Amino acid sequence: MEHPSMVDLLLETHIDLERQGPGSFEAIEQALAFLGPLDQSSKIADLGCGTGGQTMFLAQRLPGTITGLDMFPAFIDRFHKNARSRGLEERVTGIVGSMEALPFPEHSLDLIWSEGAIDNIGFEKGLSHWHGFLKKGGFVAVTSPSWLTAERPAAVERFWTDAGSRLDCVGDGIETMQRCGYQFIASFALPEQCWTENYFIPRKAAIDRLLEKYAGDETVLDYAAQNQYETELYAQYSRYYGYVFYIGRAI
Ligand SMILES: C[S@@+](CC[C@H](N)C(=O)[O-])C[C@H]1O[C@@H](n2cnc3c(N)ncnc32)[C@H](O)[C@@H]1O
Numbered sequence: 704m705e706h707p708s709m710v711d712l713l714l715e716t717h718i719d720l721e722r723q724g725p726g727s728f729e730a731i732e733q734a735l736a737f738l739g740p741l742d743q744s745s746k747i748a749d750l751g752c753g754t755g756g757q758t759m760f761l762a763q764r765l766p767g768t769i770t771g772l773d774m775f776p777a778f779i780d781r782f783h784k785n786a787r788s789r790g791l792e793e794r795v796t797g798i799v800g801s802m803e804a805l806p807f808p809e810h811s812l813d814l815i816w817s818e819g820a821i822d823n824i825g826f827e828k829g830l831s832h833w834h835g836f837l838k839k840g841g842f843v844a845v846t847s848p849s850w851l852t853a854e855r856p857a858a859v860e861r862f863w864t865d866a867g868s869r870l871d872c873v874g875d876g877i878e879t880m881q882r883c884g885y886q887f888i889a890s891f892a893l894p895e896q897c898w899t900e901n902y903f904i905p906r907k908a909a910i911d912r913l914l915e916k917y918a919g920d921e922t923v924l925d926y927a928a929q930n931q932y933e934t935e936l937y938a939q940y941s942r943y944y945g946y947v948f949y950i951g952r953a954i
Pocket of ligand 1 (some may be wrong): 724
């Protein structure tokens with residue numbers, strides 16, 4: 704059997720999961736309640752869409768067309784399969800691309816949605832680049848890792864920095880949004896079950912299958928240990944940090 708790389712393992716773990724990061728349909732509903740009305744002609748983008756669990760839900764809740772964008776072709780292939788199996792392929796399309804170089808016409812989008820992805824390119828960089836693709840009055844709804852308290856445990860800070868990301872405090876996230884040309888509308892923290900029941904538990908089951916499939920493989924053991932550490936860190940420190948939904952409107 705081929706020796707899998709860390710990226711192979713990331714894809715193999717997540718491809719069959721309903722979501723590739725923390726979140727929930729309830730949180731999506733909560734965020735949607737802050738948006739203005741959309742119609743059949745509305746154009747929506749879901750950036751860092753993964754296999755599209757949230758995209759399909761959005762398509763069932765909103766009118767208009769949705770384009771999901773992700774850097775991994777394997778996720779976009781599965782995204783198309785998911786759209787077809789729900790009969791959504793007329794309104795939902797997936798494309799392989801970069802969140803840092805969006806392929807849309809300027810000022811063409813009514814809504815940019817993005818869960819668990821913007822921190823890969825930086826909250827400010829993402830919001831600022833994406834602003835140019837929203838119509839005036841268009842909405843942005845993103846989740847980003849954030850501090851929830853004034854206390855910031857060093858182990859948590861180290862973990863996110865080592866992962867190439869960072870945690871902002873919510874006030875800074877709001878100010879950044881305003882600085883990037885948005886009217887701030889709302890923000891709220893995702894509840895713990897978005898991380899535990901909806902993400903860590905199904906992910907652990909997928910990783911356990913990989914541990915069996917690639918028994919004894921050092922890379923798989925390392926990968927499983929890293930994921931386990933992330934889960935334990937969250938269990939210990941969940942009151943200090945989490946994903947926060949930030950909702951704004953392009954002005
Ligand atoms: C934590 S997952 C979240 C996926 C999905 N939004 C969800 O909540 O289930 C982050 C996603 O962002 C994608 N991603 C990361 N950096 C990217 C980039 N620079 N351009 C496009 N997609 C990117 C990853 O491939 C991955 O699918």
